Amino acid sequence: MLAQIERLGATTITRFEDLGRMGIFLSRVFSSIFSRPFGFRDLLKQIAFIGASSMPIILLSGLFTGMVLALQFYAVMVDFGAVELMGAAVSKSLVQELGPVMTALMVIARVGSATCAEIAIMRNEQQFDALTCMAISPYRFIMVPRLLAAIISLPILTSIYNLIGIFGGYLVGVYLKGLSGMAYMQTIENSITWSDLKMTFIKSIIFAVILIWIAMAKGFFVHLEKGVSGAEAVGKVTTKAVVASAITMLFADYIVSSFLI
Amino acid sequence: MSFDCSDYKQYKRLHLSGEVDLHNSPDVRRCLLDILNRKKSVIVDFSDLTYIDSSGMATLVEGLNIANKMNLTLTIVGAKDAPLQVLQLTRLNQVFHIVESLEDIEE
């Protein structure tokens, strides 16, 4: 019994240590943003990877989410005779909630996992040691471009997701359920306010920081993983990073929503 | 490190002394390119040179390439000790025209 409590205590301490280490990591990345020289090409590469290459998955998932939303709202709203408000319902749920969250989930799956594995392998191959020995800060050289690229890309991807989702809802509402296209667009215009858009942006930027931070930090500290090493450790931290960033992201979503709604 | 540029017969003589390293090789480069732009053949005098790093060597290689293209010559004079060893290590002694002293240069 005592041993179990002891073990619990030890695990708790380890968890706190992990958290502290990741916090220090993030603060180092942020404080390296303004140090010279700035890797502009690396930033472009990362925007191409995090942003541009995510377009297909974002377009597809956004379209289908919008279509499904329209179907479901129609089924519910038809009973109340409120189908004219479908545009408002679809766009409000997308802009406030589904857009930022689904985009972030897609990017976690595509980019978070890849980034974590890449950085973990760099650690295993002593690439960070080599950078340090060349007096090149890994934070500035490797982490900062990824962080900035995520912060730039996510709001853009989220906006695209929102738009394509609204378009998907339009397709279902207007062509499948016979609503008036004008009414659909008109209710959207009336219901979406500046604060909704602000919410979309604030959320997507916060999610961007969370997902890239956890992916990078988990990869960066792969060598501290207990009981595993090499390829197995890379796999393990990648899984951990995906799960942890998804959960942290949803938790942050709740906090931000409760402050902004 | 210091270098100076003077006339020697129909050539320009670039006299390097001391140590050429990362910090001063851009100055050497500017001077060398300037001479070649004025369509003059160059003698690079190594006799007072104690050390030359690879940025200095790279500068001379670039100069040689330009000189060859313009039908000019780039000759290294009086290489010894460490600079000579660097030339040998990088096998550039087979690329450059190297002579022992100024008297060995043909008109």
Added chain:
Amino acid sequence: MSDSQALIKVNNLSSAYGERKVLFDIDLEVKQGEILVVMGGSGSGKSTLLRNMLGLMMPSQGEILFNGKDICKVNQAELAKLRQSMGVAFQGGALLSSLSVGDNIKLPLRQHTDLDEKTISIMARLKLELMNLAEYEDLMPSELSGGMLKRAGLARAVIMDPKILFFDEPSAGLDPVTSVELDQLILDLREAMNMTIIVVTHELESAFKIADRIAVLFDGKLVTIGSVEHIKACSDERVVNLINRKPRINPLDADKYLSRLTKGS
């Protein structure tokens, strides 16, 4: 080499991973222009010693002085300056996987100097030629073999013409011919550039060939340090075993052996 002033001094160094101590009270000196080979079997602590000397790991005790400056105590700017005069060739090359071989080698120059791109490019090619890698400039590290990666790593380590070169396991995993070439290259670099070179290895032949002095580590302790002749003549059992490649023999207690084998059943 006539200059007998110590460039690097390691005083009373101990190091540990968490609770596990791996280095005990190491003292050694490296002179300007000297090639020092650190030898030992696997687990002897030689890689840990290297990590400590590079400032990648903080020692639990003792100091490491470069030109009289303790790398554990200098500030970031000074450390960065110190590191620019040091080159490190890692075991697997440790090239950045996202950059081509050429860009990897040019990286330190692009980050730390204002040299013209043309000069940088010629400098990189000079080093690639030196390592017999001329035609691999535009390839990605993933397209190179282990031996090529090691040589590319060495090219990057010497691109800034460092005063001190650290080399981790130069001949591990190389074919004999390449390994001999690499040994010759280390000697040439010292000869032409007057580099101070510290090589960590477990290969006897290459150590005897290149070393001015050899330091032998065993279980985290410095057994002996001295010239090749000194090591060959050394009578310490651990050194003799290392030189003669004798397997470690632990005295066997039959009862304990049996109980170890059948533990838990």
Added chain:
Amino acid sequence: MKKISLELIVGLFIVFGTASILYLSVAVSGLSIFEADGYHLKAKFENSSGLKKGAVVEIAGVKIGQVESINLDTDTQESLVWIKVQTNVEIQDDAVASIRTAGIIGDKFIKISTGGGDPLEDGDEIIETEPSISIEELISKYMFSNES
């Protein structure tokens, strides 16, 4: 070739993305970066419950303006609503402004029924108004007429 395509990809992505951000904020949410031309009118309502800033003002079902501000007129204890109307639309001094609801639970908007008097100018008041219709009235309307 490879270099060009990287910049091109990123450039296209950012242009495309910024366009969609702009579209979201301008077209979808009805925010106008450039102030549209128009003139202001005020109207006092007995009750403007549910009416919001930015709500639509329409004539015969066509949007002709929007609500600029809603305040309490402290003298009369009525709701003072300022609306902005497009320049090319004339509203007469005997027009009637009424607050209506789209559908049962939809947004409130202001419906203006035009009259035949002199046109109103910037800063004038629409005297005749109808307040927000209560839900009971709405239901009775639904039951006794087909007007929607």
